[in-house]
Amino acid sequence: MPTPATDAADIQGLVRSGYGQLTAARFLLLRIADTVAARAWLEAAPVTSMAHLDTPQEGTLNIALTCEGLRALRLPEQALGGFSAEFLSGMAGDESRSRRLGDIGANAPDRWRWGTATHMPHLLLLLYATPERLQDWMRTVMAPPWDSAFTVLELLQTATLDQHEPFGFLDGVSQPTIDWTGKPDPAESAHETYSNLVATGEMLLGYPNEYGKYTDRPLLDPALDPAALLPPAEDHPERHDLGRNGCYLVFRQLQQDVGGFWRFLDNEVGGNAEARTRLAEAIVGRQISGAPLLPQTGGPIPGVGPDTDDIRQNSFTFDADADGLVCPLGAHIRRANPRNADLPPGTRGTLSRLLRDLGLVHQALRDDLISSTRFHRMLRRGRDYGVQMSPEAALRAPAAAEAGLHFICLNANISRQFEFVQGAWLAGIAFDGLTGERDPLTAPREGLPGGPPAGVFTMAQTSGLNRRIAGLPQFVTVRGGAYFFLPGLRALRWIAGVHG
Amino acid sequence: MTPQSAFMVCATLDSTRRAELEQLLTSMTSLPGQADPANALIPFGAFERLHFARIVILEDLAAGAEAPPPYLAFLGDCDGDGDAFLHELAERTPDGLRRVFGYCRDFQPGTNLLRWMQDHATPPATYYVNWVGRTVRQVREEAALRAALVAYLREHAAVLPQQPPREIRARLIAFVAAERQAGRLSLTQPTSTPPGWQLRNILHAAGVALALLALAPFLLLGLPFYLIRLRQLERSDAEITPRPAAAHLAALGAIEDHDVSNQFSAYGSIKPGRFRYWTLVFLLWVVNATTRHIYTRGRLARVPSIHFARWVFLEGGRRLFFASNYDGSLDSYMDDFINKVAWGLNLVFSNGVGYPKTNFLILGGAKDEQKFKYYIRRRQLVTSVWYKAYPGLTAYDLARNSAIRAAIEASAMTEAETRRFLQMV
Numbered sequence: 049m050p051t052p053a054t055d056a057a058d059i060q061g062l063v064r065s066g067y068g069q070l071t072a073a074r075f076l077l078l079r080i081a082d083t084v085a086a087r088a089w090l091e092a093a094p095v096t097s098m099a100h101l102d103t104p105q106e107g108t109l110n111i112a113l114t115c116e117g118l119r120a121l122r123l124p125e126q127a128l129g130g131f132s133a134e135f136l137s138g139m140a141g142d143e144s145r146s147r148r149l150g151d152i153g154a155n156a157p158d159r160w161r162w163g164t165a166t167h168m169p170h171l172l173l174l175l176y177a178t179p180e181r182l183q184d185w186m187r188t189v190m191a192p193p194w195d196s197a198f199t200v201l202e203l204l205q206t207a208t209l210d211q212h213e214p215f216g217f218l219d220g221v222s223q224p225t226i227d228w229t230g231k232p233d234p235a236e237s238a239h240e241t242y243s244n245l246v247a248t249g250e251m252l253l254g255y256p257n258e259y260g261k262y263t264d265r266p267l268l269d270p271a272l273d274p275a276a277l278l279p280p281a282e283d284h285p286e287r288h289d290l291g292r293n294g295c296y297l298v299f300r301q302l303q304q305d306v307g308g309f310w311r312f313l314d315n316e317v318g319g320n321a322e323a324r325t326r327l328a329e330a331i332v333g334r335q336i337s338g339a340p341l342l343p344q345t346g347g348p349i350p351g352v353g354p355d356t357d358d359i360r361q362n363s364f365t366f367d368a369d370a371d372g373l374v375c376p377l378g379a380h381i382r383r384a385n386p387r388n389a390d391l392p393p394g395t396r397g398t399l400s401r402l403l404r405d406l407g408l409v410h411q412a413l414r415d416d417l418i419s420s421t422r423f424h425r426m427l428r429r430g431r432d433y434g435v436q437m438s439p440e441a442a443l444r445a446p447a448a449a450e451a452g453l454h455f456i457c458l459n460a461n462i463s464r465q466f467e468f469v470q471g472a473w474l475a476g477i478a479f480d481g482l483t484g485e486r487d488p489l490t491a492p493r494e495g496l497p498g499g500p501p502a503g504v505f506t507m508a509q510t511s512g513l514n515r516r517i518a519g520l521p522q523f524v525t526v527r528g529g530a531y532f533f534l535p536g537l538r539a540l541r542w543i544a545g546v547h548g
Numbered sequence: 549m550t551p552q553s554a555f556m557v558c559a560t561l562d563s564t565r566r567a568e569l570e571q572l573l574t575s576m577t578s579l580p581g582q583a584d585p586a587n588a589l590i591p592f593g594a595f596e597r598l599h600f601a602r603i604v605i606l607e608d609l610a611a612g613a614e615a616p617p618p619y620l621a622f623l624g625d626c627d628g629d630g631d632a633f634l635h636e637l638a639e640r641t642p643d644g645l646r647r648v649f650g651y652c653r654d655f656q657p658g659t660n661l662l663r664w665m666q667d668h669a670t671p672p673a674t675y676y677v678n679w680v681g682r683t684v685r686q687v688r689e690e691a692a693l694r695a696a697l698v699a700y701l702r703e704h705a706a707v708l709p710q711q712p713p714r715e716i717r718a719r720l721i722a723f724v725a726a727e728r729q730a731g732r733l734s735l736t737q738p739t740s741t742p743p744g745w746q747l748r749n750i751l752h753a754a755g756v757a758l759a760l761l762a763l764a765p766f767l768l769l770g771l772p773f774y775l776i777r778l779r780q781l782e783r784s785d786a787e788i789t790p791r792p793a794a795a796h797l798a799a800l801g802a803i804e805d806h807d808v809s810n811q812f813s814a815y816g817s818i819k820p821g822r823f824r825y826w827t828l829v830f831l832l833w834v835v836n837a838t839t840r841h842i843y844t845r846g847r848l849a850r851v852p853s854i855h856f857a858r859w860v861f862l863e864g865g866r867r868l869f870f871a872s873n874y875d876g877s878l879d880s881y882m883d884d885f886i887n888k889v890a891w892g893l894n895l896v897f898s899n900g901v902g903y904p905k906t907n908f909l910i911l912g913g914a915k916d917e918q919k920f921k922y923y924i925r926r927r928q929l930v931t932s933v934w935y936k937a938y939p940g941l942t943a944y945d946l947a948r949n950s951a952i953r954a955a956i957e958a959s960a961m962t963e964a965e966t967r968r969f970l971q972m973v
């Protein structure tokens with residue numbers, strides 16, 4: 049991982065890895081009971097950095113804070129005001145955000161277990177360990193003055209990691225690759241085809257993003273950081289960068305109705321196990337095994353590989369399947385990452401680009417409807433929870449125990465990345481020319497005010513006539529959520545040390 | 549073919565009674581900012597020729613204390629002639645309009661409503677129509693057609709998929725014919741184009757071409773001087789892009805995303821001096837020629853999601869108003885702006901005070917993503933009342949529905965065309 053050693057020691061380990069080797073995890077949502085004690089605990093907390101991961105770890109700890117948490121630690125207003133508007137307002141902060149994210153009906157924040165009002169966490173602790181070490185590791189982490197510092201709002205369990213999410217699909221298959229080499233190529237010609245590489249600044253604050261710019265973040269007067277704990281900002285060397293090496297962490301607790309999912313599909317195909325699986329795979333856009341529905345396309349994709357599984361699973365785009373005949377247009381992974389480029393397929397060279405830009409080439413009706421993917425990527429770091437069972441077991445069990453996904457993603461710009469993907473693409477009701485359908489896997493089914501419900505899923509067929517399923521029930525329900533800041537380690541120490 | 553027109557009535561507001569006006573405007577809405585089509589004041593839904601309409605208070609939010617008194621603007625997009633539509637409005641809802649315009653300084657109880665509206669009619673410098681000639685009636689009929697076809701297919705899902713595509717199409721055609729017979733569907737043929745429209749359009753295109761040709765030598769000669777001056781200004785013009793206030797963002801958010809489409813209204817100062825003003829006059833004239841003659845079939849350059857848009861000079865060219873109706877959330881709209889037509893936006897908006905730095909009018913600018921978004925949001929107005937005649941439908945939906953209708957009305961189709969048609973339904 050070609051980053052300077054100072055940065056590697058500063059970046060929290062979660063940015064580099066989802067800790068696949070550490071199959072047990074607990075997520076703690078805390079409220080600060082005593083500011084002084086909380087600060088003391090934070091200063092000494094054994095937080096795992098990227099550099100630590102050069103050697104195998106038995107337990108890791110990462111820490112993130114909500115806006116309320118930063119307030120409780122009495123962060124100066126100047127520092128707070130530098131965070132993004134979404135972070136300051138919060139995931140459930142206003143109705144219009146909830147509307148956009150699909151947090152309506154059964155998903156509405158007033159039904160959440162946590163993430164609003166008195167159930168708003170201040171801190172999120174992410175603990176990972178091997179199953180046998182987990183209890184020990186928790187005890188180590190909860191060292192004094194833990195008891196006086198915090199009250200535990202939720203202790204979120206996770207299932208032992210088996211790479212499969214509760215519906216049974218292989219998970220964690222596709223991730224963007226951070227390009228640590230520096231500035232992205234500003235040439236438009238560099239973005240004529242899909243790339244899985246993203247600028248460092250898309251995931252971490254303090255680095256250039258895909259626009260070649262620095263995402264807004266709190267930059268401090270040197271007076272606020274007399275010990276010069278924080279590095280100078282690359283774009284404003286006279287200011288100290290509280291954001292550098294940090295990012296935003298989006299957490300959503302998503303309950304999955306595993307029984308409901310498989311029963312609905314089973315009923316839809318008249319009990320044929322094979323057809324049931326095919327339908328589930330069409331909804332997700334991948335096979336249960338993680339294999340793509342589409343064949344490998346063209347040459348290698350930058351940022352895919354060298355891992356052979358990655359090459360097998362991710363060397364494809366949807367260019368050759370513009371009508372969704374192989375992978376439905378509305379499939380989950382096609383919505384979540386349309387794998388397109390800045391320009392529609394086939395645009396090559398300056399003249400062709402110019403004609404495109406001016407809109408002077410013939411465009412088919414459905415051409416160019418989706419925004420360029422590279423501005424809307426995120427690192428997913430979720431873990432699932434609850435009882436895991438096979439589709440057959442789920443079909444038989446009438447009222448199974450709760451299962452779901454603790455969805456976690458990292459990004460530098462919540463509104464352009466997580467909120468865009470969630471709002472415009474997953475919960476969006478008009479994605480890629482579809483009408484009246486949202487993500488068949490994860491979205492709510494409410495229609496527009498006064499309109500019909502959005503429980504439709506369309507699968508285009510080579511023979512012509514669409515296969516269309518109506519009346520999809522909601523399979524995933526939001527149970528809680530919040531926006532967190534995952535600071536660099538120096539920033540965390542500065543936050544712990546501020547005296548207001 | 550019935551061409552579309554913009555109308556806009558704009559007059560200085562009596563600011564002392566603003567709060568009262570805002571209350572009145574709220575009474576016209578069902579959800580925040582969304583017009584109730586049957587509201588008692590101006591029942592927009594009763595006007596079959598009306599695509600979009602809005603009432604918005606124009607104030608220069610970024611100007612601070614120097615801001616002039618705000619305007620009250622009522623604008624929209626209709627089928628046929630704009631002035632004729634003002635007549636229709638004045639005739640059919642005089643009382644509601646009087647109540648609303650009564651908050652303007654120079655509107656008296658005895659004022660002749662129609663004449664007053666005509667006196668305050670403000671034409672756009674540039675006007676964009678997504679699909680020239682597509683009427684509200686056509687939109688609604690074609691939406692009903694698709695809905696009927698989808699329902700028919702669902703009803704016959706057990707047998708139809710086994711049929712060859714041509715057989716399916718034949719059945720759909722027969723079904724539509726029966727529905728039309730029974731009066732449940734109608735597909736009205738386009739009315740004839742108003743006399744002279746075609747000719748005027750051709751003359752306009754020719755006129756623009758000739759004018760550009762005649763101006764070309766002067767433009768070319770002047771270009772080096774122009775560019776030198778432009779670069780001087782671009783280097784020295786200040787960027788003013790502080791973050792928008794949280795309360796302003798919340799007010800804007802509250803009226804957004806109730807439908808697949810949204811409205812956008814922004815208002816700001818043009819940079820002082822004749823240089824920027826004449827640059828704008830020229831550019832908006834050229835852009836208007838392209839929207840009138842080139843971008844008339846579903847896309848503004850690369851952008852497929854704008855239904856109607858306009859730029860309007862106000863206050864003798866000191867300020868510019870931009871209004872549009874677009875699909876998706878503001879985030880995806882800005883994404884299109886930045887990644888698909890930054891050059892076009894820069895051309896126009898870089899003449900506005902505080903815009904992010906451009907190079908040679910087209911480079912940079914909107915590509916400075918966050919500054920651009922702050923700039924836009926800070927100048928964006930909270931539209932009080934917004935009406936859309938076809939909720940739930942995107943510009944893409946409208947184009948697709950027209951294509952479906954064309955396929956139903958087509959005499960013959962190849963096997964491949966038939967399959968593509970079925971995929972659209």
Ligand code: HEM
Pocket residue numbers: 213215217218219220221222223302303304332334380381384385426428452453455466469470474489490524
């Ligand atoms: C309980 C809810 C969810 C389930 C069961 C689920 C399931 C899956 C599965 C099975 C895959 C394919 C395997 C992989 O690439 O890892 C996937 C991919 C993905 N999901 Fe989800 N997901 C859920 C929620 C979300 C949410 C809320 C988001 C974002 C807002 C999201 C974004 C993504 C992305 C970006 C990908 C990768 C797409 C690609 O690059 O090809 N998912 N998801």
